[in-house]
Amino acid sequence: MIIIYIIAFVLILSLVVCLYYSRIITKPLLKINEATKKIMQFQFQDKLSIKSKNEIGELSSNINQLSERMEGYINQLKTDLEKEKKLEQTRKDFIAGVSHELKTPLSVMQISASMLQDGIAPEMNQYYWEALEKEIEKMNVLIDEMLNLAKYESGTYQIQMEQVNIGNLIQKAAKDLQVQIKEKSLHIKLNIDNVCVKGKTHLLEQVITNLFTNAIRYTDANRTIVIDVNEKQHDVYIGFENKGAHIAEENIDKIWDQFYRVDKSRKRVYGGTGLGLSIVKNILDLHNVKYGVTNTKDGVLFYFHLEKWDTK
Numbered sequence: 001m002i003i004i005y006i007i008a009f010v011l012i013l014s015l016v017v018c019l020y021y022s023r024i025i026t027k028p029l030l031k032i033n034e035a036t037k038k039i040m041q042f043q044f045q046d047k048l049s050i051k052s053k054n055e056i057g058e059l060s061s062n063i064n065q066l067s068e069r070m071e072g073y074i075n076q077l078k079t080d081l082e083k084e085k086k087l088e089q090t091r092k093d094f095i096a097g098v099s100h101e102l103k104t105p106l107s108v109m110q111i112s113a114s115m116l117q118d119g120i121a122p123e124m125n126q127y128y129w130e131a132l133e134k135e136i137e138k139m140n141v142l143i144d145e146m147l148n149l150a151k152y153e154s155g156t157y158q159i160q161m162e163q164v165n166i167g168n169l170i171q172k173a174a175k176d177l178q179v180q181i182k183e184k185s186l187h188i189k190l191n192i193d194n195v196c197v198k199g200k201t202h203l204l205e206q207v208i209t210n211l212f213t214n215a216i217r218y219t220d221a222n223r224t225i226v227i228d229v230n231e232k233q234h235d236v237y238i239g240f241e242n243k244g245a246h247i248a249e250e251n252i253d254k255i256w257d258q259f260y261r262v263d264k265s266r267k268r269v270y271g272g273t274g275l276g277l278s279i280v281k282n283i284l285d286l287h288n289v290k291y292g293v294t295n296t297k298d299g300v301l302f303y304f305h306l307e308k309w310d311t312k
Helices: 002-040 055-082 085-118 122-153 166-176 178-183 201-218 249-254 276-286
Strands: 162-165 187-192 196-199 224-231 235-243 291-295 299-307
Touching: 002 055, 002 085, 055 122, 085 122, 122 276, 162 166, 162 201, 166 178, 166 187, 166 196, 166 201, 166 224, 178 201, 196 201, 196 299, 201 224, 201 235, 201 276, 201 299, 249 291, 276 291
Parallel strands: 187 224
Antiparallel strands: 162 196, 224 235, 235 299, 291 299
16 A cells, blocks of 8 residues: 555656646747747747746847847848849848858757757757857857948948058957967968058958958968068058968959858858958948959968058
């Protein structure tokens, strides 16, 4: 008789534990999974109402913030592009690019949430939490770059020129990117004249970081990136040359386009958001300077010119 009571108690306790797990863990994960599906369909009306003080609550808050930022940006994009019917093809390409770039991180988020929900491999939970957070961070970077690009392309963004030591910006970028440089065992060759230019510091810093990052991304391991800053009679020449594969001549002019990738499969093999060079182009246009890209003997050279700062 005692054994029957013990068995009954164990069964009741197991049922209570299962109900508790379903309420505390499974139900929120179902909501998160459903929310990521709606975001993938560009539906931002519903927000997660999970307020728990744990990883699930923090993740829910991050997803809500991400959804709000995406909704705001896409609405802004629609408003701006509808003003100019001539930009119809640009609009289609941009939306296609955004959809493509968001598809991968959203898919990873959905899979990770599903795995956490199913509880198939509890020992992998930390991995899936980290995967979710990593993809949210990628999407935040993409949205920040889209917002910056929209600002630079607005036609109303004005810059006040100031004295900029371009060599210092390059040295800083080289230091900031040491981890990526060491990962590929790259050699950085700097040929820098001590000269100041006219420009906007934080914008030129972004140009240099984007070009430097692009050079790292497409330089073969154990090879060299050459960066030149040469003072000329009337201006200053800046060049970033990475040793690696050439760009097909028919693709040279497209390299500045939003979301353009040389590989037709558009795989994220090299990382990045697909907006870095487009941001470079728009910033250099704001400075009203010459810039370009060309194949060299054993690599690719990105270059631009800036006006010298008059010290007189």
